[in-house]
Every structure is written in structure tokens, then in C-alpha cells.
Amino acid sequence: MAHDREAPASVDRRQGSLTMRDIARLANVSSKSVSLVVNGLPGVGDETRARIEALIAEHGYVPQARAQGLATGRAFLVGHVYNNPNPEYLITMQQGLLDGLEGTGYALVTFPLDRAHPQFTERLREFVSRHRLDGVVFSSSVAEDERLDPLLADLRVPYVRVASTAVDVPERSVVGVDRDGAVLAGEHLVELGHVRIGMVSGPMSFLSARERRNGFEQALTAAGSPLDDTLVVEGDYTFEAGLQAGQALLDLDDRPTAVFAANDEMAAGVLQAAQRAGLEVPRELTVVGFDDFSIASHVQPRLTTVRIPTRAMGHLAILTLLETQTGATDRGQARDTPSPELVVRETSAPAVSPEGPR
Amino acid sequence: MAHDREAPASVDRRQGSLTMRDIARLANVSSKSVSLVVNGLPGVGDETRARIEALIAEHGYVPQARAQGLATGRAFLVGHVYNNPNPEYLITMQQGLLDGLEGTGYALVTFPLDRAHPQFTERLREFVSRHRLDGVVFSSSVAEDERLDPLLADLRVPYVRVASTAVDVPERSVVGVDRDGAVLAGEHLVELGHVRIGMVSGPMSFLSARERRNGFEQALTAAGSPLDDTLVVEGDYTFEAGLQAGQALLDLDDRPTAVFAANDEMAAGVLQAAQRAGLEVPRELTVVGFDDFSIASHVQPRLTTVRIPTRAMGHLAILTLLETQTGATDRGQARDTPSPELVVRETSAPAVSPEGPR
DNA sequence: CTGAAAGCGCTTACAG
DNA sequence: CTGAAAGCGCTTACAG
Numbered sequence: 001m002a003h004d005r006e007a008p009a010s011v012d013r014r015q016g017s018l019t020m021r022d023i024a025r026l027a028n029v030s031s032k033s034v035s036l037v038v039n040g041l042p043g044v045g046d047e048t049r050a051r052i053e054a055l056i057a058e059h060g061y062v063p064q065a066r067a068q069g070l071a072t073g074r075a076f077l078v079g080h081v082y083n084n085p086n087p088e089y090l091i092t093m094q095q096g097l098l099d100g101l102e103g104t105g106y107a108l109v110t111f112p113l114d115r116a117h118p119q120f121t122e123r124l125r126e127f128v129s130r131h132r133l134d135g136v137v138f139s140s141s142v143a144e145d146e147r148l149d150p151l152l153a154d155l156r157v158p159y160v161r162v163a164s165t166a167v168d169v170p171e172r173s174v175v176g177v178d179r180d181g182a183v184l185a186g187e188h189l190v191e192l193g194h195v196r197i198g199m200v201s202g203p204m205s206f207l208s209a210r211e212r213r214n215g216f217e218q219a220l221t222a223a224g225s226p227l228d229d230t231l232v233v234e235g236d237y238t239f240e241a242g243l244q245a246g247q248a249l250l251d252l253d254d255r256p257t258a259v260f261a262a263n264d265e266m267a268a269g270v271l272q273a274a275q276r277a278g279l280e281v282p283r284e285l286t287v288v289g290f291d292d293f294s295i296a297s298h299v300q301p302r303l304t305t306v307r308i309p310t311r312a313m314g315h316l317a318i319l320t321l322l323e324t325q326t327g328a329t330d331r332g333q334a335r336d337t338p339s340p341e342l343v344v345r346e347t348s349a350p351a352v353s354p355e356g357p358r
Numbered sequence: 359m360a361h362d363r364e365a366p367a368s369v370d371r372r373q374g375s376l377t378m379r380d381i382a383r384l385a386n387v388s389s390k391s392v393s394l395v396v397n398g399l400p401g402v403g404d405e406t407r408a409r410i411e412a413l414i415a416e417h418g419y420v421p422q423a424r425a426q427g428l429a430t431g432r433a434f435l436v437g438h439v440y441n442n443p444n445p446e447y448l449i450t451m452q453q454g455l456l457d458g459l460e461g462t463g464y465a466l467v468t469f470p471l472d473r474a475h476p477q478f479t480e481r482l483r484e485f486v487s488r489h490r491l492d493g494v495v496f497s498s499s500v501a502e503d504e505r506l507d508p509l510l511a512d513l514r515v516p517y518v519r520v521a522s523t524a525v526d527v528p529e530r531s532v533v534g535v536d537r538d539g540a541v542l543a544g545e546h547l548v549e550l551g552h553v554r555i556g557m558v559s560g561p562m563s564f565l566s567a568r569e570r571r572n573g574f575e576q577a578l579t580a581a582g583s584p585l586d587d588t589l590v591v592e593g594d595y596t597f598e599a600g601l602q603a604g605q606a607l608l609d610l611d612d613r614p615t616a617v618f619a620a621n622d623e624m625a626a627g628v629l630q631a632a633q634r635a636g637l638e639v640p641r642e643l644t645v646v647g648f649d650d651f652s653i654a655s656h657v658q659p660r661l662t663t664v665r666i667p668t669r670a671m672g673h674l675a676i677l678t679l680l681e682t683q684t685g686a687t688d689r690g691q692a693r694d695t696p697s698p699e700l701v702v703r704e705t706s707a708p709a710v711s712p713e714g715p716r
Numbered sequence: 717c718t719g720a721a722a723g724c725g726c727t728t729a730c731a732g
Numbered sequence: 733c734t735g736a737a738a739g740c741g742c743t744t745a746c747a748g
Contacts, residue, residue: 017487017513019741030719035743045717062487066424066433067741070724075424076489077467087449087652091442098470107467107489109435112456129375129420131434131465155375239656265656272658294445298597298623298653300630377725388735393727403733425725428740 023061027052038063069132078106078321079128079136083114085237086265088293089310093139093162096314104322106134115142121151128157135159135321139314143167144207160321162313164207171324174317174337178208179215181306181340182262185288186219188304188342189258192286193351198231198256200245200266209237212262212290231256235266242269250277250285257351258286264296267303271347282349292343301346309338381419385410396421427490436679437467437486437494443595444623446651447668451497451520454672462680464492473500479509486515493517493679497672501525502565516682518675522565529682532675532695536566537573539664539698540620543646544577546662546700547616550644551709556589556614558603558624567595570620570648589614593624600627608635608643615709616644622654625661629705640707650701659704667696 020038024031029048036043037052044052055061065076080097084090097108111127113120124147128136136159138148143161149168152159161168164176189197199216202209217227233248235241242261246269249256261267267289274285281287281301289296292307316335378396382389387406394401395410402410413419423434438455442448455466469485471478482505486494494517496506501519507526510517519526522534547555557574560567575585591606593599600619604627607614619625625647632643639645639659647654650665674693 021741031742032720032744033718036718039743043717048717060483060487062484064428064487064741065489066427067724068743069424070422070428070726070741071743073724084449084453087445091445091448094468095442095470098468105488107469107485109465110452110456110468111465112453125418126420127465129418130423130463132422132424239652268656272656275658294597295653295656298626298630299657300633379725389726390728390736391734394734397727401733406733422725425740426727428725428742429727431740 018059018061020061020063023052023055023059026055073132075132075134076106077109077131077133078318079109079111079131079133081111081113081124081127081136081138081142082140083142084112085140086263086293088295089140089291092310093314096311096316097137097318099311099315100318100322109133113142115145120145121147124148125151125155128152128155133157135324137162137314137317137321139317141206141208158321158324160317160324162317164211167207171320174313174320176208176211176313177308177337177340178211179218181290181308182212182215182260183219184306184340184342185260185290186216187223188288188344188348189260189286190220190223190225192258192348194256194258194286195225195351196231196254196256196258197225197227198233198249198259199227200233200235200242200249200259200261200270202235202237202262202266204234209234209262216260235262235269237263237265239265239269239272242266243273244269246270246273247277250274250279256285258288260288260290262290264289264291264293264303264305267305267347268295268299271299271301271303282347283352286349286351287347296343297345304345304348305343307341307343309340312338376417376419378419378421381410381413381417384413431490433490433492434464435467435489435491436464436676437469437489437491439469439471439482439485439494439496439500440498441472441500442470443498444621444651446653447498447649450651450668451672454669454674455495455676457669457673458676458680467491471500473503478503479505482506483509483513486510486513491515493682495520495672495675495679497675499564499566516679518679518682520671520675522569525565529678532671532678534566534569534671535666535695535698536569537576539648539666540570540573540618541577542664542698542700543618543648544574545581546646546702546706547618547644548578548581548583550616550706552614552616552644553583553709554589554612554614554616555583555585556591556607556617557585558591558593558600558607558617558619558628560593560595560620560624562592567592567620574618593620593627595621595623597623597627597630600624601631602627604628604631605635608632608637614643616646618646618648620648622647622649622651622661622663625663625705626653626657629657629659629661640705641710644707644709645705654701655703662703662706663701665699665701667698670696 020031020034024034033044037049069075139162143163160172162174164178166173166175201213220227233245235245259270261270271287274281279285289303289305292305296303296305378389378392382392391402395407427433497520501521518530520532522536524531524533559571578585591603593603617628619628625645629645632639637643647661647663650663654661654663
């Protein structure tokens with residue numbers, strides 16, 4: 001056997017990573033002092049603290065989250081549960097969550113879960129209780145699920161839902177702006193003078209789809225030209241659905257002069273349907289999307305759409321969650337989701353009567 | 359004070375979640391037996407095992423990962439470190455990782471980290487050692503970084519890099535098919551009879567960009583019509599870059615009859631440049647992309663492209679990582695990344711001499 | 717301001 | 733086949 005080098009036998013024995021006790025021994029103090037220093041707590045003399053800090057830096061010592069967690073009950077982990085609606089939505093949301101986590105020491109654990117999964121509750125329970133997460137953010141339509149509340153309450157884990165309406169108490173909600181955004185879209189079309197207006201909605205089983213439709217209807221009704229139900233086609237938020245819905249709408253004898261699609265993917269599909277039908281956009285058809293994801297500015301002409309603050313909502317979700325954590329019950333003013341914005345690009349034009357109505 | 363209900367005082371005291379000891383007490387065994395049952399280990403009588411299992415199911419007991427982790431040194435967490443190149447790439451990769459993790463009990467911790475971050479090493483070290491991750495997968499260009507190896511070796515944490523070439527030993531690599539894919543694109547253009555061929559490359563600081571360019575060059579050279587350097591424009595993988603590069607290429611006196619863009623985003627940009635210039639695609643210009651992300655089939659005409667098995671690569675990365683974990687040193691045959699596929703859609707056409715060269 | 721000790725919820729040699 | 737006990741790496745009353 002090779003001779004041991006003269007390294008202190010009590011240190012670095014296991015896997016090259018030292019423990020709090022190792023640091024304590026090196027500093028000639030009890031591990032409690034090291035713990036206090038690590039956590040920035042008072043109770044250690046200046047000189048001792050400096051010595052300990054130097055040792056920590058020198059050895060690159062990082063306390064183990066799971067040992068801290070076992071002792072304190074914290075996990076230093078926050079979960080993100082979602083069903084995948086759209087890559088860009090997800091990445092943007094995730095980015096917002098990470099914005100909020102930045103500098104907090106919490107890491108983000110990702111857990112896709114479909115509401116239709118036969119073992120929905122079991123899987124969620126196992127995920128959350130196995131890691132004893134400090135909190136969970138639910139985004140996309142899984143956030144609307146009614147099974148969340150009893151389960152998470154039973155598990156006693158704080159959570160926040162990012163959903164289209166206040167599906168939960170304020171401390172557990174980040175409320176979307178789907179309705180307001182759709183109102184903007186409706187007002188825009190009305191202002192352009194459109195009367196015969198079509199809509200491609202999302203799947204009505206989704207709250208987001210219902211809110212967007214309601215907001216849109218509300219704007220048209222307020223302007224005195226209520227939405228014509230025969231001009232509404234339900235899609236599933238995909239490009240293909242938009243394409244088909246667009247074709248159906250444009251095939252009508254008295255086709256609409258403008259179409260609002262409940263997301264950009266479908267709006268791009270409508271645009272393509274128009275182009276295939278030989279219609280010039282926006283002269284012969286105005287198209288408005290929703291979300292302002294990248295596809296909106298990658299199609300030709302670029303889509304007028306409504307920008308939704310998805311990333312900000314993710315950030316908000318974490319702030320809300322951490323507020324609960326720290327027991328800051330007295331949140332000064334409730335945090336509001338930023339407002340949606342109409343982004344007018346190249347698919348908007350004033351209404352012209354379609355030549356030869358019926 | 360309210361009277362206690364007659365619940366066993368020793369159970370359910372803390373936060374409604376019981377511990378292994380609680381189950382042991384209820385079953386009248388030592389917690390060791392419960393541990394054996396939980397882990398599916400032998401050493402417990404059938405009758406006892408059944409009794410324990412029933413209790414576990416009844417109370418929905420789930421062992422705490424961090425206590426198990428502290429005792430065994432495992433974290434039940436795998437990290438994914440990446441820099442965000444493109445939402446669809448990321449989500450697809452992440453999906454592949456989750457495919458591999460399914461049923462293993464490991465959770466995925468997400469950690470975006472830019473190579474240019476001033477504290478790159480420090481942040482990575484802290485992330486990995488704080489949670490003592492069981493393994494880390496690096497994807498996107500951060501996987502190419504040369505600082506990974508010394509750091510992770512020091513931390514003694516297994517990892518796998520998903521990169522365009524074998525930047526590491528086989529046990530730590532999932533090797534991309536960028537070069538092979540680009541060869542397919544080149545052969546396709548050659549077969550169509552194109553000679554004056556342009557390329558929009560990715561940023562040459564990325565391995566993926568260099569590989570794609572090399573593969574493309576290789577195919578053209580093999581066909582006897584080497585790539586003309588003056589017809590290569592470097593982009594940064596964005597739509598905008600493709601648009602500009604496309605404009606530059608099409609402005610040339612003797613413009614190319616076909617352009618290969620190193621990803622779909624840029625190809626969509628090239629397509630738009632062609633359309634703006636009044637060129638008919640594919641009759642006057644053939645455009646080929648790379649990746650086969652959704653944008654490829656959402657533009658009009660739909661892009662011919664090369665499908666890269668991103669999700670499969672993510673899956674592979676986890677399999678490779680877990681193989682290392684379980685010390686399965688004798689991997690039968692090395693796992694190979696599935697081959698890329700040429701997907702011919704609507705932007706491919708045979709070459710015709712551009713009218714009026716020069 | 718500091719130490720010695722118990723405890724967080726598991727696993728695992730060590731004895732029977 | 734099963735128990736009692738030590739230990740994983742932290743935190744935190746409890747004494748000085």
C-alpha cells in the first residue's frame with residue numbers, strides 16, 4: 001500500500017468534502033460556533049468569526065442542505081408542477097420562478113404532471129412528501145385542479161397557484177390577466193371598425209380559454225356589437241387547430257373581417273389559412289393573437305397580439321410563496337400582476353365591407 | 359384547552375406526517391423492519407411484511423428523502439445545468455431527462471447557468487455541493503466548458519455532458535449528431551442539383567455551430583462542389599440573424615440557389631428574407647433548416663429540415679448517468695445517439711440556373 | 717461569548 | 733428473522 005501523505009487524518013477522510021465538524025476542529029471551536037457563522041447569527045466573537053470564515057473560504061466548505069434540512073425541517077427546495085402547454089410558456093414561467101429564487105438558496109425542482117394522469121393525487125403526494133418541499137408553485141392548467149387544496153393542506157406544504165382567475169385565497173394565488181388581455185384585443189378590433197368578428201377560442205375546459213373568451217365577448221358587447229356565436233370555433237391552442245378553425249371561418253358565406261385567436265400559435269394557423277385561401281392580410285382579414293411569444297414576430301406579416309407578463313407572474317409566484325414561508329402575514333399591499341399590453345404589428349387593418357356579402 | 363382526542367399520543371404529533379418509527383410502533387416491530395420493507399429488502403417474515411405494508415398504505419407513509427440521503431449519502435436529486443439556447447430545445451431536453459428519471463425516484467433540479475457568468479465556477483460548486491447531487495447533466499453549450507471536469511472531479515459528483523462532439527470520456531458523454539445531420543442537409547442540396555449554395559452558420563464559438571458547418575462542408579466537398587466561403591454568413595441562431603444573413607446572401611450579384619441554415623429559427627429568417635425580396639420559395643430558392651422544431655412546420659411553405667433526436671439524447675444522458683451510479687462498469691454495447699433524419703417538406707426544389715447571372 | 721449533548725428521520729453493521 | 737444502538741451532518745435549547 002502507498003504510504004499516507006501527512007494530511008491530517010481527521011480531515012478530508014470522506015470523499016474529499018469536509019464537514020462542519022472538520023472546520024470546527026481546524027478552528028479549535030465547537031461546531032456550534034461554525035454553525036452560527038455559517039448562518040450569519042450573532043454569538044461569536046469577532047476574532048473567532050474571522051478565523052472561521054477564513055477556514056470556510058479556504059476549504060470551499062458548503063453546508064449540506066439535507067443535514068440542515070433534517071435539523072430544521074426545511075428542504076431548500078421549491079417545486080414547480082405543471083402540465084406542458086407550450087414550451088415557450090413553460091420556459092418563461094420557469095425563468096420567472098428562478099428570478100424569484102435567485103439569491104435565496106432555494107433550488108427549483110421540476111415536476112410535470114398531467115391532470116388526466118390516472119394516479120394524479122398519488123404522484124403529487126409522493127413527490128411533495130418525499131422531498132418535503134418548502135413550497136410548490138402550480139402553473140398552467142394543473143393549477144386549476146380542485147384536488148390540490150385538500151392534498152397540500154393534508155401535507156401541510158405551502159403552495160401558490162398561477163391561474164387565470166382567483167381559484168384560491170390571495171396568499172396562494174397569482175391571478176392571470178387573460179380576461180383583461182382579451183378585452184384589449186376586442187377593443188382593438190372594435191376601434192378598427194370591425195363588426196363581423198370571428199374568434200378561435202382555446203379548449204373550454206381550461207379556465208384560460210373561458211377567461212379569454214369572456215373578456216373578448218365583454219369588449220364586443222360593451223361596443224354594441226356582441227360576439228356572434230356562430231363565428232366562434234373552439235381549438236386546442238395548437239397551430240393545426242388554428243389552421244383548421246381559420247379555414248372553417250373563412251369558408252363561411254359571410255366570412256368575418258377579423259379574427260381573434262386565443263393564443264399566438266392558433267393565430268399563426270389562422271394567418272396561414274388566410275394565405276392559403278388567397279386572402280391578403282391585413283387588407284382582407286385582420287388577425288390578432290395572444291401571448292406575444294416568439295412565433296408572433298416570426299410569421300409574415302407579424303402578428304398583432306396581446307403581451308402577457310408570464311415571466312413576471314412566475315417571479316410573483318415565488319415572492320408570494322416566500323412571503324407565506326417567512327410568515328409575513330402583513331403583506332403591505334397585495335402584489336398585482338402587471339397589466340397585459342396590446343402589441344400592434346402588421347396584421348391589423350381597418351374594416352372594409354367584404355365584397356359581395358351573400 | 360381542548361381535550362385531546364383519543365389518538366395515540368405517540369403518533370401524528372408532528373405536522374400530521376408520520377415517521378418510520380411511528381409505523382414501527384403501530385406494527386410492533388423495530389424501525390429496522392420497516393426500513394427493510396420500505397426498501398424491498400429481505401429479512402422480514404411474510405406476515406410481518408404484510409402488516410407493515412398495510413400500515414404504510416393506510417397512512418400514506420412516504421420516507422423522507424433527506425433523512426435517507428443523510429444516512430446513505432444519496433440525494434435522490436439529479437441536476438440539469440444549461441444555458442438557454444432556445445425554449446423548445448430546453449423543454450425537449452428536459453422532457454428526455456424526465457423520461458429517464460421516470461420511476462427511479464430521482465427528482466430533477468433545474469439550474470440555468472451562463473458560461474459568461476462572472477462567478478461561473480463558484481455558483482456551480484455551491485449548487486452541486488450544497489445539495490450533494492447524485493449526478494448532473496450538462497446540456498447546451500455549457501456542456502462544452504473546460505472548467506467542468508476539474509470542478510466535478512474535486513466534488514466527486516458524477517456527471518454527463520450532452521455535447522456536439524465527444525468532449526469527455528464515453529461514460530460522461532452523450533454525443534450529438536450535428537455533423538451527421540449537416541451531412542444529410544448537404545447531400546440533399548447536392549442531389550437536387552444545387553451548386554451555388556449558401557450557408558448561415560451558428561456562432562463559431564459553439565461546438566454545435568462548428569460541427570454543423572463541418573458536416574455540411576464535408577458533404578459538398580465529397581460531391582465535388584466545395585462550399586464557397588463567401589457564401590457563408592455567421593449568425594447567432596436567432597430568427598433575426600437568419601433574416602439579415604438571408605438578405606445579405608440574396609443581395610449578392612450571383613446569389614445562391616439554395617441556403618442551409620444551421621437551425622430552424624434562422625432558416626425561417628432566411629425564408630422571410632426571400633419572401634420580402636419577392637423570391638418564390640422553393641422555385642427560386644431552396645431553404646433547409648436544422649432541428650425540426652415546431653417553427654419548421656409553422657412557416658409557409660413548411661421548411662425542409664433535419665430532425666435531431668433531442669429528447670432521446672436527454673433520455674440517454676440519464677441512462678448513462680445512472681449506469682455510472684450503479685457502478686455498472688460493463689455496459690454491454692455503448693449506447694448510441696439515434697441518427698438524425700432529413701425531413702423533406704416544401705422548401706426544397708431542384709436547382710435552376712438563376713436567370714441573368716451577373 | 718462558548719461547549720457538550722440531544723435530536724431531526726433514516727440506514728446498517730452488530731448481536732442475538 | 734429481529735432488536736438495540738450508532739451514525740449521517742447539521743441545529744438548538746441548555747448550561748456555564
